Amino acid sequence: MSRKKELLSRVGLRLDGRRADELRRIRCKLGVFTQPDGSAYIEQGLTKVLAAVYGPHQVRSKQKAQHDTCIINTQFSMAVFSTNERKKRPRGDRKSTELSMHLQQALLAVIKTELYPWSQIDVYVEVLHGDGGIYPACVNAATLAIIDAGIPIKEYVCACTASLGNNDIPMLDVSHQEEVIGGPTLTVAALPMSGKIVLMEMSQRFHLDHLPKVLDKALEGCKDIKAILDEAVKNHVREMGSSTGWANTTS
């Protein structure tokens, strides 16, 4: 047991120099592409994700159309060069299908689908570099792309991972290196303002005594991420608005 690498050093620093409750650096941009109705790019540490939103538009296959709500179609794909080992296929494997379903689940919780009967919204995410926390980065990128597309949502949906270091200290935003070394990982997608959880997933096992504090930490992370995304959205809107002249009043 002593030979196993510790996730937290004695002074409380992690392998990449962060403290237990610190996120990796998040950088994001809305409107990276012109053809989709909404697009966004996000970097969480080294994890890089592009998201594109098409729609709402007519439903492509007639049978799936709903009279009272719109359907949300998601596709997750990972560039073959996104991991250290080259991947064989960019999509279509079990993990990708699972991640697209989870993404759909998170988005269904926030998009006001009842406003678009007989329609469809396509959300595509493309991972350019996977370095831990792929799902959270995808959810955050999709949220930004949906905001860029101007689709009404109830509130932001943000996702974050948390883990348990040294068997007792909750750690935020787990990197790939920390995932490999071990320790359980908890992934949470939440509505940070109302504090509701739309998706929770655990790998390995947590002791029931530890779960609440790790969950709290993850929710705190979601709130932090929401603040960062909100800032980016406001900056983007200010920039877009200043070109039309209506935002000139802001200092």
Next chain:
Amino acid sequence: MSLCDAEKTFILHGVAENFRSDGRDREGYRPIEIETDIVQHAFGSARLRLANTDILVAVKIEVDTPLPERPFEGKIEFFVDCSANATPDFEGRGGETLAIELSNILASAYKSPKTFNLKKLCILKGKKCWKLYVDILILECGGNLFDAVSLAVKAALFNTKVPLIKSVNIDGDNVELDVSDNVFDCERLDVTNAPVMVTVCKIGDNCVVDPNLAEEQCSVGSIVVAISQEYFSTVTSIGIGSLHAQTLCSSLELGQKVGIRLNEALMDTLSHITSDQDFGFLK
């Protein structure tokens, strides 16, 4: 995108008068932006934006065994992935036919030893060689994919650094490679002869290069020529429609002329890129 007859006529007349809908002449390209070294964990990478077309290329290198019939040569493989981000038509397996078409043309353009010397990638005759995986990701489609992809591939190969092998130990059938520990100890690939592709599109009675999406719709036939220095390495006709033999020859000439100029411009730009200019998607 679907155009009505009036729109098609507008484009047709523009091409006939050598003044296209976006102000270019028949031999003009749209602005091209290029960045290298954008995927940090790849051996070489490039991102190219030709107006709305966005291509990301990363090169990964692995050790492999040479083919028995070509013991002195390394390997190169092209893989194209049409991301659904580009258009919803590519969702699921929708982009597969286009992807295969693109990777086949690239493979045949790089096949000749005069365009790209695979012998440099051999480590030990018949036993070990480098295999280059050139992975192309199409992020946005704004017409003229072939040209954009070939330029991006050339830029990524230009940027690729192959690790240096310090020594090779042979123990019976086992071959051990001793790769230099210093990450900066590496070799650049020689891409001076690597082909660039030019799509020549026949619209009305004239041929144009770099068609945008609307112009692609009006074309009666197009051919892709891959030019390596001043030689053709591949010529393929794509899409539907047919060309008269005479038109074919004149469009080949146009393709060659433009290809040589394009190659010069690309090599000139690549030689001026310094490592501190990259912004990636956050620009």
